[in-house]
Amino acid sequence: MRLEKNQRSGIVPPNPLNRIALPEEPVMKIVPAVSLFFLPLLIASCTAVEYGMNDSMPPPSAVVETAADTDGWAAADSAPAAPAAGYSGSLPEGNRFEQQKGRRMTYTAELSLQVDNLPDVLRKAEELVKAAGGYVQESGDNGGILRIPVEKADEVLRKIEAFGTVGSRRIVGTDVTDTVVDAEIRLNNLKTLRTRLLALLEKSDKVEDTLKIEQELNRVVTEIERYEGRLALLNNRISYVTLTLRLNQSAPVVFVPKLPVPWVASVGETGKLPSPNGRKNMPFDLDLPENFAILASSRFGDTEQLYAVTADDCVLRLTRRPNLEGASLEFWRTLARRSLTEVNRYRTASETSVTMDGGDEAACFEGFRGNAGYLLYVVRPRRTFCHIPFGHRVCLIEFWGPEEAYRKHLDAVRKAAMTFEL
Numbered sequence: 311m312r313l314e315k316n317q318r319s320g321i322v323p324p325n326p327l328n329r330i331a332l333p334e335e336p337v338m339k340i341v342p343a344v345s346l347f348f349l350p351l352l353i354a355s356c357t358a359v360e361y362g363m364n365d366s367m368p369p370p371s372a373v374v375e376t377a378a379d380t381d382g383w384a385a386a387d388s389a390p391a392a393p394a395a396g397y398s399g400s401l402p403e404g405n406r407f408e409q410q411k412g413r414r415m416t417y418t419a420e421l422s423l424q425v426d427n428l429p430d431v432l433r434k435a436e437e438l439v440k441a442a443g444g445y446v447q448e449s450g451d452n453g454g455i456l457r458i459p460v461e462k463a464d465e466v467l468r469k470i471e472a473f474g475t476v477g478s479r480r481i482v483g484t485d486v487t488d489t490v491v492d493a494e495i496r497l498n499n500l501k502t503l504r505t506r507l508l509a510l511l512e513k514s515d516k517v518e519d520t521l522k523i524e525q526e527l528n529r530v531v532t533e534i535e536r537y538e539g540r541l542a543l544l545n546n547r548i549s550y551v552t553l554t555l556r557l558n559q560s561a562p563v564v565f566v567p568k569l570p571v572p573w574v575a576s577v578g579e580t581g582k583l584p585s586p587n588g589r590k591n592m593p594f595d596l597d598l599p600e601n602f603a604i605l606a607s608s609r610f611g612d613t614e615q616l617y618a619v620t621a622d623d624c625v626l627r628l629t630r631r632p633n634l635e636g637a638s639l640e641f642w643r644t645l646a647r648r649s650l651t652e653v654n655r656y657r658t659a660s661e662t663s664v665t666m667d668g669g670d671e672a673a674c675f676e677g678f679r680g681n682a683g684y685l686l687y688v689v690r691p692r693r694t695f696c697h698i699p700f701g702h703r704v705c706l707i708e709f710w711g712p713e714e715a716y717r718k719h720l721d722a723v724r725k726a727a728m729t730f731e732l
Contacts, residue, residue, distance in 0.1 A: 406481055407463040407551055414487040416547040417460065419467060422556045425474035428452065431557055435470045442466050444550065453555040463551035470555065477558065490544060497537040504530050569653070573631065574645045578654035578677075578684060580710050583625065584608065584617060592616055593630035594705055595731040599722035602626055624711030624719050630732075633704045639690045642704055643673040646688050650677050656684055668731040683716035685709040685723060691732045703732065 407417045425431040432453065436446050442462040448455040458466050471479075507527045514520045569575050584606045591607040593614035598604070602624075607616040618626040634641075650656040656677030664674050664687070672689040687707035707730065709723045710716065 405464045406467070407460050407483075409460065409548075412487075413485055414490045414548055415483050416486055416544075417463070417481065417483045417551045419463075419482075419551060419553045420478070420480040420556075421467065421470065421553060422477035422479070422558065423471070423474035424477055424558050424560050426560050428557050428559045431473045432555075434473060435555060438466050438469055439553075447552070453557045456553040456555060457550040458553055460549055460551050463553075467551075467553065470553075474557070474560075486544060486548070490541070490548075493537055493541050493544070497534065497541065500530055500534045500537065504534065569645055569648060571634070571645060574642075574649050575653050577646050577649040577686065577706065577708070578656055580625070580682065580684070583619070590616070593628050595729070596628060596707070597726050597729040599626070599719065599726045601719070601722075620711070620715065620719060622711070622715040622718070624709065624715050626723065627706075627708040629706040629708070631704050631706075633690065633702050637690075637704070639671055639673060639688070642688045642690060646673065646675060646686060650675060650684070650686070655679060664728075666730045667728050670730065670732070672727075672730075678713065681713050682710060683713050683720070685716075685720065687727050687730070689730060689732075705730070705732065 409415055423431070428451075432449070435456065436449065436454070439446065439456045439458055442458060442465075444456060444458040444462075444466070446454060447457050504527065507523055507530060511520065511523045511527065514523055587606045587608075588604070589607045590604050591609065591614065593607075593616055598618055601620055602618040603620075605617040605619050608614070612632045614630045616628045618628075647658070647661065651658055656679045658675060658677045660674075660676045662674045664672050666672055666689065670689050670691050672687045675684075675686040675688075677684050685708070687705075689705040689707070691703060691705070707727050709719075711719070
């Protein structure tokens with residue numbers, strides 16, 4: 311009333327802001343110079359909005375490691391807290407990511423797996439997450455960060471765990487109900503304040519007042535956008551479980567076949583050649599192909615061998631060994647196949663049965679490894695000479711070399727092999 315009397319008496323010039331009244335609120339009576347100077351402080355006190363807070367949003371992992379705080383976001387950014395729920399060790403029953411009624415929970419999970427095929431398991435895990443409506447936040451050579459819809463997270467996690475052996479598992483749930491409610495209240499207060507400022511701005515007819523109202527309005531709008539962004543991010547963390555997946559490649563289990571006849575594992579070996587000795591002790595009769603020079607021959611007990619070579623690195627090896635009682639050609643065929651494919655890792659191009667010119671039956675193999683070719687004849691003679699059974703011997707004809715040279719001499723070696731005679 312004093313102000314109105316002063317206006318009528320001409321002591322204080324009239325101010326249009328004195329006539330502004332907000333709906334359903336007491337009439338604001340503002341002293342011109344003083345009230346405009348303290349306008350931001352008055353607005354702040356009316357809305358209880360804390361300005362000057364940290365502008366950055368805490369990373370997802372920080373939210374997991376902090377508790378909800380009713381005093382605002384600043385506490386959630388820095389204060390550690392015990393998680394609301396946590397699991398480790400054996401697999402629990404039921405939904406591990408169930409949202410409690412009336413509460414807002416964020417969940418993070420850490421899973422370490424030992425797997426046999428790391429790239430394949432990582433691909434399958436990412437496909438599972440995408441099929442469930444989630445997405446890959448980060449992907450690396452040994453795992454990644456996966457976001458899974460909370461309602462499907464337990465099912466997806468169990469399927470991923472089945473891809474290998476669980477090394478470690480940790481699930482952390484954090485109650486952020488108070489934080490969400492606090493942020494929503496502050497956001498609503500800011501929106502109410504924005505409405506009031508817009509009403510003041512519409513009724514303001516003084517430039518100085520208008521500028522100050524607009525300045526405060528801009529600040530309020532910025533705070534609204536900040537809280538809306540924070541709530542959106544927090545709701546995303548509530549809706550999606552953050553899974554940190556770490557995969558470890560298991561040490562490969564190398565199967566080393568153990569053949570019942572150890573020397574058969576040498577079939578297909580193309581290692582170091584013997585030192586030249588110039589001796590021609592043929593284990594059996596065979597017309598050597600043209601351009602093959604005898605490198606060396608040897609005899610160790612009942613085993614006889616001869617090596618012949620070409621100038622372009624091809625090798626012909628002839629071997630005669632004692633047969634085993636009851637061992638048929640099919641027995642040696644099977645062992646030779648295993649030695650080539652399982653032990654020496656050849657790609658078998660062909661496997662056939664042939665009859666030599668002298669009437670003996672043989673098993674013939676051809677295979678390749680890298681850029682080298684390999685040919686093998688396994689012969690078990692059935693004939694006798696002077697009542698001596700030749701079937702007590704098993705004979706091998708082996709030929710190998712660089713693929714180009716190998717193919718060059720292949721036909722000549724095949725023709726020579728057919729002249730076998732014991």
